[in-house]
Amino acid sequence: MSFRTPAVLTALALALAVGAAAPARAAAACSDASGVCLSDDKAKWEPDASLSAKQLKAKRKGPACKVAFEIDGGRGSVFVNGRYAGTVPNVNLSLLPGKHDIQVRDGQKILAEGVLTVPKGGSLQVTVRHG
Amino acid sequence: MIAHSIPATRPVPKLAAALLAVTLPITTLPLPALAAEDVTPARAAGVRKTVQDRAKPMLSSDPGGAASLLSTEAKKTNDPLLFIDAGEAYLAEGVAERDKAALEQAIEHASIGIDIAAFQQDPRCDPAWQHLDAGEYDRELTRGKKVIEDSEKAIADLDKPVEAPPPVEEPKKEKGTPRDGRGLIAGGSLMTVVGVGGLAMIGAGLALSSKAQKDVDALDPSAIDFDAQFADIDKRGKTANVVAYAGIGVAAVGLGVGIALLALGVKKRKAYRAEHGASESARVHVAPALGYGYGGLTLGGRF
Incomplete structure (x- = not known):
């Protein structure tokens, strides 16, 4: 067994670990464990995280990103930074880059909540699994 | 003197162009998050x-x-x-x-x-x-x-598929006359009338017979036509007796059958009225009829 084998195995293990932690890319059916799939690798989803009042008030700068929400297998309303943003499928937002506090719910059931880091410009598809 | 016409400066289009030049990029910029109220x-x-x-x-x-x-x-x-x-x-x-x-x-x-x-x-x-x-x-x-x-x-x-309303059950109309006993009452009434007729025959027979007896008693046996008169009166007396006897039979049969049929008919009518209401029914009534020189019963009815 050469010295390369442990290195390759380590790299593979790391890759798997990283892959499991990061939300999957948005697809027709979201299969990520967090229940949220993003279409852009630059975007980041931190489930159950929340922003402090200071972070919420922080000014965000840069070109906005067009963020569209989709719910896989049901309906739901999207709340961004503490306020109602819309109900799927009519949720097409223009969010400034940075962190945003997100909650998606169907009635009293919370489908997803956490912090979404929006990249600069471009567009982002967020798919939330209804489950 | 030559008047020079100086072309007037046109500041408005220039200003509009400048505003447009500045405004367009601004509107294409994404709006920052509005300071929500x-x-x-x-x-x-x-x-x-x-x-x-x-x-x-x-x-x-x-x-x-x-x-x-x-x-x-x-x-x-x-x-x-x-x-x-x-x-x-x-x-x-x-x-x-x-x-x-x-x-x-x-x-x-x-x-x-x-x-x-x-x-x-x-x-x-x-x-x-x-x-x-x-x-x-x-x-x-x-x-x-x-x-x-x-x-x-x-x-x-x-x-849901639209269900047809349940058919309204129309009350079945009975064919012909209603079976409310009116036939029995009619028949009973007729027979009763016949029975009353029988009673009348008895009365008439007895009266004629009695008259014949009186006539016989009044005959003079020494009269030359005694036998002829006796035979004639005896014949009338016998006829009166036959009428009286026939009246007994007719009265017995008529009244017996008539009253029985009437009883059955009335009973059946009551049952029918209880089931169908009293809208239509046969009616029979018997009333005494008295007057100068006569007496009896009147039987009336509607069938």
Whole structure:
């Protein structure tokens, strides 16, 4: 067994670990464990995280990103930074880059909540699994 | 002197062009997050009341118009209570018009109202964005759920195949005359009349017989035509006896059968009236008939 084998195995293990932690890319059916799939690798989803009042008030700068929400297998309303943003499928937002506090719910059931880091410009598809 | 015409400067188009040049890039820029206004329950209630006052008179006459108004204002204000109000109005429209699309709108609006009301109780909600007082949430959530339940039920009812109304069972008309005993009563009455006739024959027979006896007793045996008169009177007396005897038979049979048939008929009629009501029935009545030189019974009836 050469010295390369442990290195390759380590790299593979790391890759798997990283892959499991990061939300999957948005697809027709979201299969990520967090229940949220993003279409852009630059975007980041931190489930159950929340922003402090200071972070919420922080000014965000840069070109906005067009963020569209989709719910896989049901309906739901999207709340961004503490306020109602819309109900799927009519949720097409223009969010400034940075962190945003997100909650998606169907009635009293919370489908997803956490912090979404929006990249600069471009567009982002967020798919939330209804489950 | 030559007048020089100096071309007038045209500042307006230049200014407009400059403004356009500056304005276009600005409008294409993404809007920064608007500094959202604070929403307090008191402030939301004031705005809501204005909308509800406009919608209320329309709810009974034009629920669709009321629903449209409430929906528009709910989307402007994001007030969960107005979303649920709109849901109720769409439900009223859907039920009145049997309109499935309106019922689906009722579910959608009530669901959004519930989403927002539930979120406003969540710690993630902006504390400066509250449409309802703390005590109002449960009531509104219950109301929203009822709108959804009622709308789903109404949709299920619409989806059911329309069942033909059960045929109204018409009372069966009995063929011919009703079996209310009128035949028995008629027959009984006839036989009773025959029986009464028999009684009359008895009376007549006895009277004639008695007269014949008197006539015989009054004959003079020494009279030359005694035998002829006796034979004649005896013949009349025998005839009267035959009439009386026949009357006995006729009276016995007529009255016996007639009264029995009448009894049966009346009994049957009573049973029929109990079953079908007393709208139509045969009637029989017997009344005494007395007058100068006669006496008897009168029998009347309607069949």
